[in-house]
Amino acid sequence: MMNVSLNKFRFCVSMMLLILFMGSAKAQFSKKDKKSRPNIIVFLVDDMGWMDTSVPFGDSVMPLNKRYHTPNMERLSKEGMKFTNAYAQPVCTPTRASMLSGMNAAHARITNWTSPANNNPTDNADEQFSAPEWNYNGMSPVAGIPHTQYATPFPQLLKDAGYFTVHVGKAHWGSAGTPGANPLSMGFITNIAGHAAGHPQSYLGEDNYGNKAGKASWQAVPDLGEYYGTGTFLTDALTKEAIKTLENPIKNKQPFYLNMAHYAVHDPIMADPRYYQKYIDAGLDQVEAKYASLVEGMDQSLGDVMDYLKSKQADKNTIIVFMSDNGGLSLAPPRGGQAHTQNLPLKAGKGSVNEGGIRVPMIVKWPGVTKPASVADQYVIIEDFFPSLLEMAKVSDDKKVQDIDGKSFVPILKNPDFKDDNRALIWHIPNKWIANEGPGINYQSAIRKGDWKLIYDMRDQSKQLYNLKTDIGEHIDLVDKHPEVVKTLSKTLSEQLRQWKATMPIDKKTNQPVQMPDESE
Template sequence: MRLALFFAIFLHFPAYSAGKPNLVFFFVDDMGWQDTSVPFHRETTDLNQDYRTPHMEKLAADGIKFTQAYACAICSPSRVSLMTGMNAARHRVTCWTLRKNVSPEGNHPKFRSQNWNLNGLQPTGAGVERSFEAETLPGLLRKAGYRTIHAGKAHFGAKDTPGADPSNLGFDVNIAGSYMGGPGSYHGDRNFSAEWRGGGKIWDIPGLEKYHGQKINLTEAITRESIAAVEQAVADEKPFYLYLSHYAVHAPFEPDRRFIGNYADKDWPKHKKVYASMLESMDRSLGDIRATLKRLGVADQTIIVFMSDNGSPRNNPRNLPLRGHKITGWEGGTRVPLLVHWPQVTKPGTTTDTPVIIEDIFPTFLEMTGTPTPENDGMSFTEVLRNPSTDRSRRPLFWHSPNHYDQPPYSAVRLGDMKLIHWPAKRTVELYDLSSDLGETHDIASKNPERTQFLAKLLTDYLRDETHALMPIDRETGKPVPYPSEILSH
């Protein structure tokens, strides 16, 4: 069956691609699970009715929707997992990065973090302290003959390190990517800089100077440059990987002037109107990219994957019924939208409840392109794309956030519908049945001691023995906090 599928795709593609599909990974920053008119819950929510994302609706109608897709709860860890296929417990870039050798964490009275990799992802051989070196997804695809295009937010490596430049991490083309996790401004007439509000130049977006002084939104400018790069790849008869990683819908919250008028008559707070315009701006970019693929005659040979890097931040409308928000260990921090259209493979308008996590993108793309896959923590989900009812309930998913930035540290494991969260600061574990309690409101650990013990050991074994994960240090004892199973044994 797979051999027949390969030859069918091979014959359909132009000769230059040698059977290799183009890839578009459309990555949105800080977009919550329900921040769209596409319902990812079993029911349509209020936010689904409020927001306008018609191009997401079209992509969902053309492909497959994942209702239980996950990322890390914060940006840099998700991006490093995507690039390397490694879980955050292993790569140890467990919080966001910016300045070299500087942590964004403040001082916690009871805990301190160990030497996590605050300088982020670096190319192999870079020798940068406190960083993770690995061969990256775009680097592997480039070796396989792809034109690799980075557009938008990078946020892989800290300022003044090689990993701050996507060109050092496997990308042939870098559009607007650097060390920062957010833009100074979304407005071209503010030069995409924070100087207008006294924020200095550290947030300045590089490489888009030709748009300075213009009344253009950053999302549109990045889209235009992405389209030009795709046009060049097609003209050069090169299969391409477009990593279109928008700064939107991350702060600062500034309206896209093209769409803010659509919400003028809504009885909403100003922030929600601005945010809605940013979502619609992002969605227009998706439509523009798909229209470009069609115009260039490569739509039928291009795989499109749409995803967000973490949940919505706390100042946005709550992504009910999920609990929590960006950075938290609850579903609101980690559950994200995911859509996939693989021409001739995915069936239009299908839905899957099979859980997947962001490090799974790495082996999935490599398998899709026939590229040799190095050892990693991910699990390709091409089988799910062909058969949405694929059962992976025996495959555990892990999260690890040992930092104390804004939220308390936590670790978690999900197996089947059961999710256990370890809270080191409280010396507790909690257990939730997501099939009946998606909002994580009823801790059932005390009523299910055997299941709790089993999952606590599974998480402990993964953190202690499999990944040798860093744990927060208790200031009073000077030792790492207890693992989940150690808490239960006392």
């Protein structure tokens, strides 16, 4: 009996030692795995157009490139890869929700901006159409919230894998009072200045960024009290706060994800005093000088972050992804000059499915992976960020609850000559974004496949066809010359919208939804 008890004791001790060893080995592996993972920064600019930079994203330096001064974007493009055909959605919330969820805006039914003030649709009234059924409360990490798309944000997956996750600046994923409005509910450990609003009440520290008694609106920027009355421009205050949040993870060698989401260059168009006078001296009108100063202030922020990483010797293990959330604003006012000329040679601007509203600047620097000063012409779209960033971080998406529409662009980062003309990109705006009409604005769908782009106008079911390789400005409508291409793209667009159960506006006369593109031959 004694021998049996002794053997049982030895067996238990051996098992305990084995469990302790395995746990220690697992911890060691986990620690080693975390160290091998890269830091990731997404530097997301609000309303920055494809031409709002001294970096040429076209095939040559164009007149508008000469207007702006963005030396740090130039520096990033020299160190990384420039994407000439990167796309967002036409307005902010659809882009931002697609980025965090990996879902196309039509699939998520987040097809217009969400209101910070109340949980109601933001559609403008229209004589012809009633608003479609859409998720006007945005994205939610919690199931069962009315008028939201339930989805797992990728920052949550990064956080669960050991990343220190930080959001700084504009959020605008969901309406006030819903879980999606709060970055802390979306997988971020730290949140600075992110809430339900889509633009700042003021960029000025003298205005407390809108936080003055009796004057504060939903757009007053939270969390920046130490800069009140200091004269610190909002872009600079956010940069200073972002850098502070990186101290601990860098010191502790913990991988971090920073969502650096500037409010700039969204209106109100206010002068960044550090740069305004130089643009006045260059001959710009006051509005465009203010706008250019916002652009350069954003670029300085990029440089400050890059300089900080280098000073901490963290730059070699940090991926930087630069992107804008939609094309540049081309409504005048609030922009200066003639309306819809601010993104030339691209047509129209923010809110439009024409290239000026959806094609945006994008640069990726991944040390050791992207070739310096490389250029990728393969088209990509904002929902691609979800699978791409997780692949970069070596983090699984097994725990996500949604179906992903995006495709990883990591193969492009490894090979700038990567080409896929069979993929179709889709935009679908069954909403009335603004009261006035403009090129490609309100009730529009579009599809790009290869060099071909089809636009469907829901008002009269008309179509336009362009070849973007030869006509980047979308001037020459080829719809009559290539009926077979029109038919094929109409079918592809319609089938995808049906698969996603995308909604259409309701015709007030018939009380029926507008026909799909392949039903209106």
